[in-house]
Amino acid sequence: MQPGSEASRRIARINSHLHPPVSQMEETSLLRRANCRSKGGASGFKVAILGAAGGIGQPLALLMKMNPLVSVLHLYDVVNAPGVTADISHMNTGAVVRGFLGQPQLEDALAGMDLVVIPAGVPRKPGMTRDDLFNINAGIVKTLCEGIVKCCPKAVVNLISNPVNSTVPIAAEVFKKAGTYDSKRLLGVTMLDVVRANTFVAEVLGIDPRDVNVPVVGGHAGVTILPLLSQVNPPCSFTPEEISYLTDRIQNGGTEVVEAKAGAGSATLSMGLRGDAGVVECSFVASQVTELPFFASKVRLGRCGVEEVLPLGPLNEFERARLEKAKKELAVSIQKGVSFIRK
Numbered sequence: 001m002q003p004g005s006e007a008s009r010r011i012a013r014i015n016s017h018l019h020p021p022v023s024q025m026e027e028t029s030l031l032r033r034a035n036c037r038s039k040g041g042a043s044g045f046k047v048a049i050l051g052a053a054g055g056i057g058q059p060l061a062l063l064m065k066m067n068p069l070v071s072v073l074h075l076y077d078v079v080n081a082p083g084v085t086a087d088i089s090h091m092n093t094g095a096v097v098r099g100f101l102g103q104p105q106l107e108d109a110l111a112g113m114d115l116v117v118i119p120a121g122v123p124r125k126p127g128m129t130r131d132d133l134f135n136i137n138a139g140i141v142k143t144l145c146e147g148i149v150k151c152c153p154k155a156v157v158n159l160i161s162n163p164v165n166s167t168v169p170i171a172a173e174v175f176k177k178a179g180t181y182d183s184k185r186l187l188g189v190t191m192l193d194v195v196r197a198n199t200f201v202a203e204v205l206g207i208d209p210r211d212v213n214v215p216v217v218g219g220h221a222g223v224t225i226l227p228l229l230s231q232v233n234p235p236c237s238f239t240p241e242e243i244s245y246l247t248d249r250i251q252n253g254g255t256e257v258v259e260a261k262a263g264a265g266s267a268t269l270s271m272g273l274r275g276d277a278g279v280v281e282c283s284f285v286a287s288q289v290t291e292l293p294f295f296a297s298k299v300r301l302g303r304c305g306v307e308e309v310l311p312l313g314p315l316n317e318f319e320r321a322r323l324e325k326a327k328k329e330l331a332v333s334i335q336k337g338v339s340f341i342r343k
């Protein structure tokens with residue numbers, strides 16, 4: 001290969017994201033792959049995962065690399081990004097994978113991205129609430145969102161870092177301050193509550209969880225997680241004991257995993273994102289469904305984020321009472337996030 005040629009420049013570009021430096025033999029195969037990809041992958045989504053080396057980040061990176069809609073995958077973390085990148089990049093799927101390590105590489109990680117998924121931050125240990133993570137994770141989310149403002153202000157942002165009830169308002173405030181806020185492009189990930197609700201309801205009904213759909217609204221912590229058991233699909237009814245058991249188990253599903261992992265983190269393996277387009281899923285978004293500025297409910301998703309926030313539908317007496325309780329706690333968490341930026 002000629003030094004200074006287009007081919008050697010391309011190899012250098014690829015290598016600049018790999019640690020340790022690759023051998024000449026690997027360089028040849030990297031070049032071959034880069035050439036092939038430039039034909040096919042260019043029209044897909046460009047996705048960055050911030051916190052990609054963590055318990056959520058790694059399986060999420062794997063799912064993104066398997067997703068044919070993704071053409072470029074940027075994996076950013078403050079530790080271990082090169083190792084995770086090398087590993088994931090060997091999968092024989094189309095997405096080009098690049099790794100970015102530490103704050104000096106954040107802007108490169110974000111430049112030109114269509115979707116930024118943020119699982120960066122610390123997880124709970126037994127005895128902690130999600131709100132106990134605020135002091136560490138709020139600052140991390142703020143810094144990452146400032147990077148988004150600078151490098152990909154039009155990206156759709158999916159926030160996973162807890163406490164979601166506060167980190168989504170933090171992100172919104174950072175974007176508002178910069179004049180780049182578009183409520184349709186900011187979503188807090190609450191799908192795990194639906195995944196759990198479907199599983200636990202299916203167990204009670206004795207049917208396949210894939211055939212069950214339970215809307216879960218409100219927020220993503222304790223009493224703010226409100227499963228609407230009156231709206232389960234397929235339509236069914238529960239005894240008062242079943243309603244109390246299911247509501248409690250769904251609200252405490254995260255804590256159940258945190259306690260079972262006994263200090264080794266929180267849920268990571270049940271956190272799959274499906275990546276389909278034009279689907280309806282529950283998510284924590286800017287909302288007029290209640291008087292609160294953010295609320296989780298069913299939303300119709302499209303290529304540019306939220307296309308429509310769907311109404312709650314009819315609630316029974318039990319759900320109306322629980323909704324009031326959820327809103328009270330949620331209002332405090334939202335305000336805490338807003339004040340963190342406006343202080």
Ligand SMILES: NC(=O)c1ccc[n+]([C@@H]2O[C@H](COP(=O)([O-])OP(=O)(O)OC[C@H]3O[C@@H](n4cnc5c(N)ncnc54)[C@H](O)[C@@H]3O)[C@@H](O)[C@H]2O)c1
Nearest residue numbers: 051053054055056077078119120121122123160161162192
């Ligand atoms: N929304 C949900 O449904 C949901 C589900 C599970 C976990 N979570 C939350 O997701 C977060 C991550 O959980 P996890 O199990 O992956 O934790 P983890 O500790 O395994 O991984 C977190 C990763 O974030 C990285 N990180 C820390 N500071 C960073 C920074 N400034 N920039 C970039 N990366 C940084 C860490 O190096 C680590 O690799 C936690 O806050 C957890 O509570 C949310």
Ligand SMILES: O=C(O)C[C@H](O)C(=O)O
Nearest residue numbers: 124162192254255266267
């Ligand atoms: O419970 C946690 O702390 C992690 C996550 O929010 C979950 O619901 O599993």
